[in-house]
Amino acid sequence: MTISQDLFTRAQTSIPGGVNSPVRAFNGVGGTPLFITKAEGPYTFDADNNKYIDYVGSWGPMILGHNHPQIKQAVLEAVENGLSYGAPTETEILMAEKVKELVPSIEKVRMVSSGTEATMSAIRLARGYTGRDKILKFEGCYHGHADSLLVKAGSGALTMGVPNSPGIPADFAKHTLTVSFNNLDEVKAIFEQYKDEIACIIVEPVAGNMNCIPPVPGFLEGLREVCNNHGSVLIFDEVMTGFRVALGGAQQYYNITPDLTCLGKVIGGGMPVGAFGGKQEIMDYIAPVGPVYQAGTLSGNPIAMAAGLKALELLSEEGLHQQLEAKSKALCDGFQQAADEAGIALTTNYAGGMFGFFFTDANSVNSFAQATECDLERFKRFFHLMLEEGVYLAPSAFEAGFVSTMHTQQDIENTIAAAKSAFAKL
Ligand code: PLP
Numbered sequence: 001m002t003i004s005q006d007l008f009t010r011a012q013t014s015i016p017g018g019v020n021s022p023v024r025a026f027n028g029v030g031g032t033p034l035f036i037t038k039a040e041g042p043y044t045f046d047a048d049n050n051k052y053i054d055y056v057g058s059w060g061p062m063i064l065g066h067n068h069p070q071i072k073q074a075v076l077e078a079v080e081n082g083l084s085y086g087a088p089t090e091t092e093i094l095m096a097e098k099v100k101e102l103v104p105s106i107e108k109v110r111m112v113s114s115g116t117e118a119t120m121s122a123i124r125l126a127r128g129y130t131g132r133d134k135i136l137k138f139e140g141c142y143h144g145h146a147d148s149l150l151v152k153a154g155s156g157a158l159t160m161g162v163p164n165s166p167g168i169p170a171d172f173a174k175h176t177l178t179v180s181f182n183n184l185d186e187v188k189a190i191f192e193q194y195k196d197e198i199a200c201i202i203v204e205p206v207a208g209n210m211n212c213i214p215p216v217p218g219f220l221e222g223l224r225e226v227c228n229n230h231g232s233v234l235i236f237d238e239v240m241t242g243f244r245v246a247l248g249g250a251q252q253y254y255n256i257t258p259d260l261t262c263l264g265k266v267i268g269g270g271m272p273v274g275a276f277g278g279k280q281e282i283m284d285y286i287a288p289v290g291p292v293y294q295a296g297t298l299s300g301n302p303i304a305m306a307a308g309l310k311a312l313e314l315l316s317e318e319g320l321h322q323q324l325e326a327k328s329k330a331l332c333d334g335f336q337q338a339a340d341e342a343g344i345a346l347t348t349n350y351a352g353g354m355f356g357f358f359f360t361d362a363n364s365v366n367s368f369a370q371a372t373e374c375d376l377e378r379f380k381r382f383f384h385l386m387l388e389e390g391v392y393l394a395p396s397a398f399e400a401g402f403v404s405t406m407h408t409q410q411d412i413e414n415t416i417a418a419a420k421s422a423f424a425k426l
Contacts, residue, residue, distance in 0.1 A: 002048045003048045004032055004046055004048055007047060008032050008033060008035070018033070019033065023394075023396055023399070024395075026395045028380075028398070029379075029380045029383045029384065030384075033395070034046040034047075034052075039067060040065075040067050041065040041066060041406040042054055042404055042407040043066070044056075044066065044392055051390060052387070052390050052391060053391050053392065053411050053415055054066070055391070055401040055403065056392060056393070056394050056399075056401075057404055059399075060239075060240050060264075060265035061266055061269065062402075063243065063266050063315065063324075063353060063404050064315065064405050065405060065406025068269075068311075071310045071311055071314075074269075074306045074307055074310035075271075078303045078307075079303060082302070083301075083303060084298060084302065084303075085302065086297060089300070089302050091306060091309060092111065092305055094305075095300075095305050095308060095312075096108075096109050098309060098312050098313070099267070099275065099277060099312070102247055102248055102312065103242070103248050103249055103251070103261060104248070105251060105257045105258055105259075106261055106277035106278055107277070107278065108277055108278075108280050108283035109275050110277065110283070110294065111275050111300040112274040112275060112294075112299050113272045113273065113274060113296055113298050114272055114273075115144050115237075115262065115265065116145055117144075117296065118144075118262040118264055118275055118276040119143040119149060119237055119262045119276075120144065120146035120148070120149070121286075122200075122202070122235050122262050122276040123148055123199075123235070124292055124293075125260065125276070125282060125294070126200035126232075126233040127199045127200075128285050128290075129233065129282050129285045130199040130232065130233060132196070132198060132199035133175045133199065134175050134194055134197045134198045134199060135175060135177070135199055135200050135201075135202060136177045136190060136191075137176060137177070137178055137201075137202050138181040138207070138368075139178050139179065139368045140181055140209065140210035140213075140367075140368030140372075141202075141210070142204070142209035143202055144239070147168045147169075147172055148172070148175065148176050150165050151178060177194065177198070181203075181210075181213065181368055182213070182215060182219050184219055184222040184223075184226075187201070187222065188226060191229075196231060198232050199232060199233060200227075200233040200234070200235050200260075201223050201226070201233075201235065203220075203223060203235070203236060204240065205238065205241055205245075205249075205250035205254060205256070206241050206245055206250050207368075208240040208241065208354055208400035209240075210368050210371045210372075211349070211356040211357075211397060211398055211399065211400060212351070212355055212356025212401070213349060213356070213366060213367070214349055215254065216366055220256045221256060223256075224256055224257070227259070233282065234258045235260045235261070236249070236251055236258035236260075236261050236262070238251070238262060238263055239263060239264035239265055240264075240354070240400065241253075241354070242261070242263045242264070242266060243267065243311075243312065243315055244265075244266055244324075244352055244353045244402070245321075245352035246352055247315060247316060247320070249263075258278065259278050259279050259282060260277070260283075261277055262275070263275040263277075266315070267308050267311070267312070268304055268307060268311075269308045269309075269310060269312075270307060271301070271303060271304035271307040271308065272298075273301075273304045273307075320405060321352055323405070324352055324403055324405065325350070325353065327407055328350035328353060328354065328355040328403055329350060330412050330416075331350075331355055331412055331416070332348035332349070332350050332355050332357065334412070334416030334419065335348055335357050335416065335419050336348055338416060338419050338420040339419075341420075341423075342423035342424055342426070344423050344426060345361045346360070347363065347365055349364075353402060353403050353404075354400045354402055354403075355400065355402075355403070356400050356401060357401075358370075358371065358374045359374050359375040359382070360374045360375065374397060381425075382423075383395060385421075385422035385426070386418055389422060391414075391415050391419075
């Protein structure tokens with residue numbers, strides 16, 4: 001028995017499923033989750049002393065690699081002054097100013113402690129601002145686990161929301177409308193049906209929770225237009241894409257201006273941070289200026305702000321995001337070539353520092369339906385073969401992969417070589 005297996009058995013007696021967030025349990029791939037003891041640069045180390053090239057990056061935050069010396073230093077310096085005050089600090093102003101500088105659509109920003117809080121609060125704000133109850137989201141997009149957002153379409157595309165977790169009253173979920181990602185016709189049809197009842201559209205501008213699916217040309221532009229025509233708020237959930245796809249997020253990459261933006265992951269540099277911001281006119285509906293309530297004991301926590309601010313400063317280096325995208329492309333091209341040579345049907349997608357690969361005959365994957373039709377059994381086998389080769393991919397076929405500034409050319413080449421030998425055994 002490995003140490004990880006032993007720890008997992010023990011964890012299950014006191015933690016539901018042995019984990020504090022479900023995907024970590026390896027349910028999507030089978031087997032035992034690795035218990036991590038440390039991480040450095042592009043590598044993680046498990047309790048059995050195995051070293052892995054890591055493409056999970058704590059599910060996105062570690063864009064500068066693990067344990068970055070300058071972020072660590074910023075945290076250590078902040079710790080000297082106490083862990084939390086529950087009162088304003090200058091670092092919060094610096095953080096807000098930095099976010100505004102990097103994401104110009106954000107005129108005012110409120111810090112929270114997770115991506116879930118960011119999206120939940122943005123939805124409440126959009127509802128309060130418009131005086132409307134309904135929201136529109138896309139099948140396969142994940143926006144955290146707030147009640148309104150844990151809903152996907154039932155059978156048929158233009159369906160009323162059905163909760164996909166027990167514990168969410170149907171009466172509540174019915175306000176969440178769900179249509180297909182990358183399908184503007186469905187969006188227009190549902191707006192035709194509900195006219196001016198829809199408070200907002202919330203979208204992952206590059207979907208990263210059904211593998212990696214970039215928007216097709218015209219999709220995000222179309223959402224902007226529909227929202228303009230109907231007085232609805234356009235919310236970009238950039239919890240994953242923010243500061244990753246480009247320094248200014250997917251909105252910069254695709255040149256679309258949302259009304260509100262949700263941030264998380266990278267913005268905390270590895271600490272628990274989220275944020276939502278946007279047009280001043282909308283943001284001023286938030287308490288204490290406006291009537292929409294939103295609060296948090298640890299919001300703007302000084303240690304978290306120090307880590308996040310340092311991360312954003314380091315990310316502002318000229319050319320950094322082009323280099324990240326070059327790594328995503330090199331990985332995708334390398335996987336594709338190796339798969340072609342091995343006669344394995346594969347398709348890849350990438351945008352900036354995120355990538356995905358699908359075991360499918362299709363030439364491109366643009367929708368949730370296509371993503372779910374891929375060969376999931378083949379992915380499971382591939383995942384475990386890669387693990388044996390020392391490469392740690394997300395333990396699910398429905399997650400994007402992440403590169404960091406610390407992945408070297410050699411790491412990428414080693415990963416492609418690992419994929420080659422894995423494909424040969426599939
Ligand atoms: N939005 C997106 C696009 C995400 O990918 C996630 C988490 O993976 C969330 C929101 C929720 O963020 P958190 O897990 O920090 O609550």
